[in-house]
Amino acid sequence: MPELPEVETTRLGISPHLLGQRVTKLVVRQPKLRWPIPPSLIKALPGQRIDAVERRAKYLLVHTSAGSAVLHLGMSGSLRVLDAGTPAGKHDHYDWQLDSGRLLRFTDPRRFGSLLWQAPGRTHKVLVALGPEPLGDAFDGDYLWRLSRGRSAAVKTFIMDQAIVVGVGNIYAAEALFAAGIHPRRKAGSVSRARYRLLAEAIRRILHYAIQRGGTTLRDFISPDGVPGYFEQELYVYGRAGEPCRNCGSTIRSIVLGQRSTFYCPACQR
């Protein structure tokens, strides 16, 4: 499930099965996802050959010469490559049948995921306002510091804003703020440049590490429940309310920030 490392792991898992394949048929069982699957995609995708599979933020882009599919996993979505003829379950909303005799299947109980279509040479609306990739060159502590001046929103909300930096979800935001020693409720504009440098490095390190971990657990991409147990052993604050801080022993607290639960150590994070 989907924060950036899971999406990247998904990309690595499905890409070899998709590249060069032709989509022989699109089966849609439930078109009502986060947005309805657009008729333009239903018309254009079948018959196309897949040229590339990219990731931008938490979106997957599947490119063909006729346009690109833009996929999002939402909160509970997953993609798997299965043999054609594998019976579909209740939450299996669409399949792409492939030349190879396999299919790409999307499963999503909560239906917050999406399947959109981008015409050649265009950038889909959902991709326009996105901030830089956290693992790319344009992202660092100075960048965060500059954009945060004058901002009164909580720093956690700030780094989860996809217009600021993409791919930092609720878990990784909490973990990165712990690593940088920043209280999640602190105003973004009051965090020092030095702290933002620590924070940016923590985000990069944690995401990179999680991708490596995901890559080893999900390599063949056929495992039915799809998702590794994250690295639950290695979480410092997320989901640990009432438990001792692994650094100082203080009791981890949980609060609600922007309607999302967040976790922090009252002694290590200021």
Add this chain to the structure above:
DNA sequence: ACTTTAGCCTGTCGGC
């Protein structure tokens, strides 16, 4: 220009 809120869905879990 920024910040906050409601809402899209279903499943699961804990308390009574």
Add this chain to the structure above:
DNA sequence: TGCCGACAGGCTAAAG
């Protein structure tokens, strides 16, 4: 056992 509310890893549109 069943009912009920709280909560879940995301994101957008609209309102403030």
